[in-house]
Amino acid sequence: MRQSTLFGRTLREAPSDATTPGTQLMLRAAIARPLAAGLYTWLPLGFRVARKVEQIIRDEQDRIGAQEIRIPVITPAEYWKETGRWDSLEPVTFRTRDHGGHEYMIGYTHEELVMHHARNEINSYRQLPVMVYHFQEKGRDEQRPRFGVMRGREFLMKDAYSFDIDEAAARRSYNKMFVAYLRTFARMGLKAIPMRAETGPIGGDLSHEFIVLAETGESAVYCDSDVLNLPVPGEEIDYDADLNPIIKQWTSVYAATEDVHDAARFDREVPADKKVHTRGIEVGQIFYFGTKYSDSMKAMVAGADGAEVAVHGGSYGVGVSRLVGAIIEACHDDAGIKWPEAVAPFKAAILNLKQGAEDTDAACEQLYRELNAKGVEVLYDDTDQRAGAKFAAADLIGIPWQILVGPKGLAEGKLELKRRSDGTRENLSPAEVVARLTS
C-alpha cells in the first residue's frame, strides 16, 4: 500500500479529549476516528489490526471445535422478555421500534438469542457438546464512554456459547475455552492473566476475566509475579485430554482484580518480593451459568435415559475492538505504537528519504514490488514529506520493520533496516533486507 493514498492522516497532536497514551496514539496514528462519544470508525490501518485480531480468535475457536454463526444486531424484545433481561438491561441498552410498533434492542450480548436457536436445533444429548460463536457488533449505552475503543458504545465482540448435558461436561467446555483464551492472547503478543471474577449481568457462579497488564488500565489488579511466567499451551495441545492440570496451574497462583481482591489472602500467600500491584485491561471474560437461561427459556434435551433435562450453558466473550486498544496501551513508547508482528497492520514500512530523486525512487519501487510479490505486507511512504517527518510518522504508526532508503546508503548499495520494537538498526543490501523479511 502506498502511503500517499492511505485513507487517514497521522496527526501531530492528539485531540484534547484523548485521556490515555493509547487513546492519543490511536487517534494520532489514524487507527480509528470518532463519530460521536463511544462510536468509532476503523480507518484502514486500524481495520487491518482488527482483522488480524479477529482471525487469531477465530483460529483458536475453530481449534476447540466451536462453530461460527452470526446472529443479528437488531434483536426482538420477545426473547429478552423470557428471561427478564428486557427490563434489567434497559439502562445500558439502545432500543428501537419498527414502524409496526414491535420492540427491539441492539444486542448487548446474545445469550437469549442463541438459547432460542439451541432449543430449536438441539433435542438430544447425542448432539452435545456444542459450542457456537459469532463476531458481531454490540451496542451498550455506557453513561461515560471513555478510553477510546476500549469502552465504546458500539464495539465488535466475539461471543461464544456452550451447550452441555450436565455440569461436568459444561466444565470441560469451560476449560477448553479457558485454554483457547490463553493461546489467543499469547498469539497476539500479549500477557493476559486469567483472574477469578464476578459474574455481573450474565449471572452464574463461575467466571474468569482475562486481564492484560498495562499501567493505564481501568482496573487495579493484584497478583503473584509467578503468574507472569507460566507457560501457555502450544498448538500441539490435545483438547480432548484432561485440561484440569492446566487450569489448576493458572488459577492456583494469586491473581485478582480489585473487585474480588482478598488483601488478607494476598498477604498470607504471596511473598513480598513477588507482590505485583498494577493496573490492567479486561480483554475477555468467560462464564459458566448452568441452567440459568435454559430453565427460563425451556431449552431442554433428552438425556441418555430419555428424560428431558435443561442444557447447561456457558458464555465466553472477547472484545475485538477493545483488544486493539489494549494492544496499543500495552505496546508503545513516547514516539508511538510498537505493534506485535502477529497483529501489525503491515510487516514492513519502506521510507523513501528523498522522494523524487531518481535513485531512491527506483530502489523503493523495486523493493516495494519485490516484497509485495513475496507476500510481505508493506506500507511504502511515498509522500513528499521530508525524512524527519517520515521517521516520526513511521515510529508513530509502529510497523515492526522500517526500511530506510536514502541516497547516501544507496551509493554504497545499502539500506537501513530498523526494528521498531527495540530500535536496533542494520545496514543491509536490498537482497538481504528481502531475505530477512521473508525468512
Next chain:
Amino acid sequence: MRQSTLFGRTLREAPSDATTPGTQLMLRAAIARPLAAGLYTWLPLGFRVARKVEQIIRDEQDRIGAQEIRIPVITPAEYWKETGRWDSLEPVTFRTRDHGGHEYMIGYTHEELVMHHARNEINSYRQLPVMVYHFQEKGRDEQRPRFGVMRGREFLMKDAYSFDIDEAAARRSYNKMFVAYLRTFARMGLKAIPMRAETGPIGGDLSHEFIVLAETGESAVYCDSDVLNLPVPGEEIDYDADLNPIIKQWTSVYAATEDVHDAARFDREVPADKKVHTRGIEVGQIFYFGTKYSDSMKAMVAGADGAEVAVHGGSYGVGVSRLVGAIIEACHDDAGIKWPEAVAPFKAAILNLKQGAEDTDAACEQLYRELNAKGVEVLYDDTDQRAGAKFAAADLIGIPWQILVGPKGLAEGKLELKRRSDGTRENLSPAEVVARLTS
C-alpha cells in the same frame, strides 16, 4: 466437521411462510433461521457460505486498490441531517436514542458517514483517487420483508465509496468497480448482468444494477441473449488501463429491469430469437453521484491549481446476505441446493451408509482424517440415520462432492464419488477419491 454435532437440523418440510423454492431450501438445509420477520441468524452451514462470498468480494475490492474500513452500525443523526436524509429515510429506517436523548439511526447505507471522514482526512488532490469499503450490517425497516435473507430488515452488505477530483476521474473509479463486480459474481459461479438502473434514494444520474437471472427473482428483466455470453475479464486485467471498451461491450447490448425497460427499443434492437424475458435478483448496484453529498457536507479538496473543489463521489453496494439467497435461487433442483464450488460450505461430504459397522466406520474415519489433513473441507455424516435419509440430507445441503461409503463397495475396495451438480457417479478407490478432491 462431524454432522452429528453440526448446529442446525435439516427439516423435511419447510415452514408454510417460505414462499420461494430458495427460501424453502434455505430453511430446510439449516442455512439460516428467522428470529422475527426479516431478521435471520446464519447457522454454521450458511455462515460458511456467507464468509466465502465475503472473501471473494474482498479480494476483488482489494485488487482495485479499495481500502477496507469499518463504520459503526449505530450512526449519529447529525450527519444525516446535513444532507436532509434524516427525514427522508425515516419511513424505512430504525431509530434509537441514547439515555442522554441523542438520536441515531441504524445505518441504512453509509454515504454521510464516510463523507464525514473524507472531509477530515483528504485535503488535497494528491491524496486522490481513494476508494474505501466496509462490510457492515445494514438495517432497513422494510414494510414487507420477504424472500428470506433476500429482502431482510437486517443484512450484511459491502458498501464502497470512491472519491475523485473530477467527473472524468470519478468515472474511472466507477468503471473499475463495474469490472470488479463482473469478476466478483462470476467467481461465485453466477451470471450477473449489469443493467442501467434508476438511482432512487442514493441519487445521482449514473447507476447500474447487477442482476442474477432466476425464475423466482423479484424483478422482471428484459435482455438480448448475447449479454449472457459476454466474456468476464480474467485476473490478469489491468485496472490502470482504459476500461471503457469493456464497459461499452457490456452496456451496448440490451438489458433492462422493468423499471427502465423501453419496449420500443427492445423490439427495434433485439432480434426475436434473442429476446429474453425472465426474472432476476438484484445482487449489487453502483452509483456515480457527483458532488451531491460533498456539496452539502463541504467535503472540499485543494486541486492542482490550489482552488478548493468538492470531491466527486460514487457508492457501490453488494448484498452479502442477499447473494447467499440468490445463489440458492439460481442453483438448486427439486432435491436441494447445488452450491457452486467457490462458495460451498464444504467441498466434500462423506456419507457413512452403515454407521456403527466396523469397516465403514474405519474407512470413513480414515478418509475424514486424510482429507482434513490435506486441507479439503469435509462434512462427515456420522449420524445414525439410515442410508436413504443420508442421501436425502446430502442432496438437500448440496455439498458439491458426495463420497458414499457402504459395505458392498468397501468389500471391493471402492467408494462411490457423486457429483451433486449433475448427479454423475464413479466407483473409485479411497486413494483415487483423495487424489480427485485434491488435484
